[in-house]
Amino acid sequence: MARKTEIKLTRFELEIMEALWKLSRASVREIRESLPERRRPAYTTVQTMVYRLEEKGAVRRVKKIGNAHIFEPALTRKAAHRQVVDHMLEWFGGSARPLVAHLVEFGKLTLEDVREMEKLLAGGRR
Amino acid sequence: MARKTEIKLTRFELEIMEALWKLSRASVREIRESLPERRRPAYTTVQTMVYRLEEKGAVRRVKKIGNAHIFEPALTRKAAHRQVVDHMLEWFGGSARPLVAHLVEFGKLTLEDVREMEKLLAGGRR
DNA sequence: ACAAGCCTATGACGGCCGTAGTAGGATTAA
């Protein structure tokens, strides 16, 4: 079934992707500028990340403006997040239940959060 | 406030720890034997992991039997899981809400799961 | 036409991780 080629992103790569998803299309410079100041490494560092994302198939070059390449995501935010979530679940035996149990235990989830969730599930059924 | 020294574990290190938590105390060999067959690398590989866990302060040597060292966890399962969860949350902006939203979106959480959670929260309050 | 500046392509490096081999000391079964 022609596996959709697993694309594994690191945390920082995901941040680059987030920037790119927001921008839709952008040059390395634009991506760099759009990163929060506290997380803005050298130009070539960002460039390297973008290149590696390209190798991984997460972004692609769409055109050139002047001599600068313009990149766009080759992966939807949703698909990427799905991967991330799936990997996280592996840490908890593959099931969401224990993970959420931990969230609750550590007070990361309030009763309100959960009620909201429930509403979402009950309402958005199909 | 004398930070409790962050101990960052990788996935495999966590698996070793899980083994050790189950065993309470064990030698490298015992740890290795207790790993599921599909995940049982060479003896020295396990040894290296244990040594590195020792450096990270996650395990400690408690005694010797014959010439073999016996190790025990120097970190509770709960504390370790807390770290893991915290790191995961960072991927989602530090809040559990979006993470759980994704779980719901991708069908990893059922209405039942959430109701269970709610019961837990409502009941176990204080 | 040219200097100044921007971008690209490539190379590098150190740290962490998973993996394992090896030398040699310690233990044990005969």
Place this chain on the structure above:
DNA sequence: TTAATCCTACTACGGCCGTCATAGGCTTGT
């Protein structure tokens, strides 16, 4: 006592990641 076995302490290595420098080609303002 001695050979077989076990365990330790090191060393190594390649891959991935975050980090960046450098060389040189392209573009542009004057």
